[in-house]
Amino acid sequence: MIEKHPNRKKDKYNPYTLTITEGHYYLSFKDGRGKQQNIEIDEMLYQTFDRFELEDISHLNRVSRHIEHSELTEETLNDRAFYKAERIEDIVSESIEYEQLHRAVSELPEVQRRRLKLYFFGELTYEQIAKLEGCKYQAVQCSIKAALKTIKKFMK
Numbered sequence: 001m002i003e004k005h006p007n008r009k010k011d012k013y014n015p016y017t018l019t020i021t022e023g024h025y026y027l028s029f030k031d032g033r034g035k036q037q038n039i040e041i042d043e044m045l046y047q048t049f050d051r052f053e054l055e056d057i058s059h060l061n062r063v064s065r066h067i068e069h070s071e072l073t074e075e076t077l078n079d080r081a082f083y084k085a086e087r088i089e090d091i092v093s094e095s096i097e098y099e100q101l102h103r104a105v106s107e108l109p110e111v112q113r114r115r116l117k118l119y120f121f122g123e124l125t126y127e128q129i130a131k132l133e134g135c136k137y138q139a140v141q142c143s144i145k146a147a148l149k150t151i152k153k154f155m156k
Helices: 043-066 074-082 088-106 110-120 126-133 137-155
Strands: 016-021 024-030 036-041
Touching (some): 036 043, 088 137, 110 137
Antiparallel strands (some): 016 024
């Protein structure tokens, strides 16, 4: 007759299994090569391993009942402390504003849209844009100011 402890949950790091067969005590484990080993042990050693197994189970139960199960690292705790979670209302509002902004930019005349993108996203100066397009500095400046004025009206 083989007696195991099938109802016991085991820690994933527990490498051995205890069994009793016809009054003999056995310890089973996989060796370094992955080969299953079964060795006979005396009753006192069996009881010691059994007690360790019960202590592990008790510890696992304590952990699962009382400890938060999340990825709490120094980085995530730091993020929680310095960056407040955004409210869903703010996220939706911001999304609507971005959508309106994209629509406003897309409705600008081609020249204004191109110059606006070069200025804000290409990080070029008025002089660099004027040189690139073969026009005067003032033309670029007026074009970008007009584009911003149109966008402000559209956003209101």
